[in-house]
Amino acid sequence: MASNDSDGARRPVIGLTTYLEQARQGVWDVRAAFLPQQYFDSVTASGGAAVLLPPQPHATDAAAAVLDGLDGLILTGGLDVQPELYGQPRHPLTDPARPDRDDWELALYRGAEERGIPVLAICRGLQLVNVARGGTLHQHLPEALGTERYRIGGGVFADNAVHVDGGTRLAALIGAGTFAVHSYHHQGIDQLGKGLLPVATADDGLVQAFESPEGEPYLVAVQWHPEENSDDRRLFEGLVAEASAYRLASSARRRHEVEA
DSSP, X not given: OOXXXXXXXXXXXXXXXXXXXXXXXXXXXXXXXXXXXXXXXHHHHTTOEEEEEOOOSSHHHHHHHHXXXXXXXXXXXXXXXXXGGGTOOOOTTSOOOOHHHHHHHHHHHHHHHHHTOOEEEETHHHHHXXXXXXXXXXXXXXXXXXXXXXXXXXXXXXXXXXXXXXXXXXXXXXXXXXXXXXXXXXXXXXXXXXXXXXXXXXXXXXXXXXXXXXXXXXXXXXXXXXXXXXXXXXXXXXXXXXXXXXXXXXXXXXXXXXXX
16 A cells, blocks of 8 residues: 555456357467456445456465455356355356356365455355355255246346345345345355355245354355346445445554554
């Protein structure tokens, strides 16, 4: 942080995980890191500064270096988490394995948890956190629940209703009750991971959001895609507010260590 910045002046730095896929632009057809603009627009419109975090080798060491510069972390959507990570054989419709991204995001999440960095997890991000906490996933919801309601395909987000429980961190951000959300996933929570609190469900019982208990580092995870609703930034605003508090606390701690 620059020496002339006051603790309250600088926007908190929010890291967002990205895809690393084959991409074409003009004459170039190469592997590239990218993320839909809606994600980082949601961060900047909420008062944060967005930094993109593509998968990279030596995940644990690289994540430690990256996290030292972050105030908040968003685990974004994307391809399916490897079922091998939660001890299941691969379903024929599960996406091809992407161990580079899984390793990277697991390292980022675990490092953030150790440091107390606030985390917002979205769609795949929710599933990855659940696996990191020892939970499991339904690999294909049409088989598990008998419905295609969560992924209608063609790049079109499905509208689904979720019920948010009162008295939760999530309800403090968006209210309690039933809300319409944007869905695009064919996997979902089976067994919930250790220490995670389910705070929103669909009418078929599928967990749609969970969070960390009071007193633990901030974690809000949703199965839907809040970045697709530009009229409602409350989940991103909540993360940015927590990231600002984390930055202020970290700065105060460093000053105390220097003075000591």
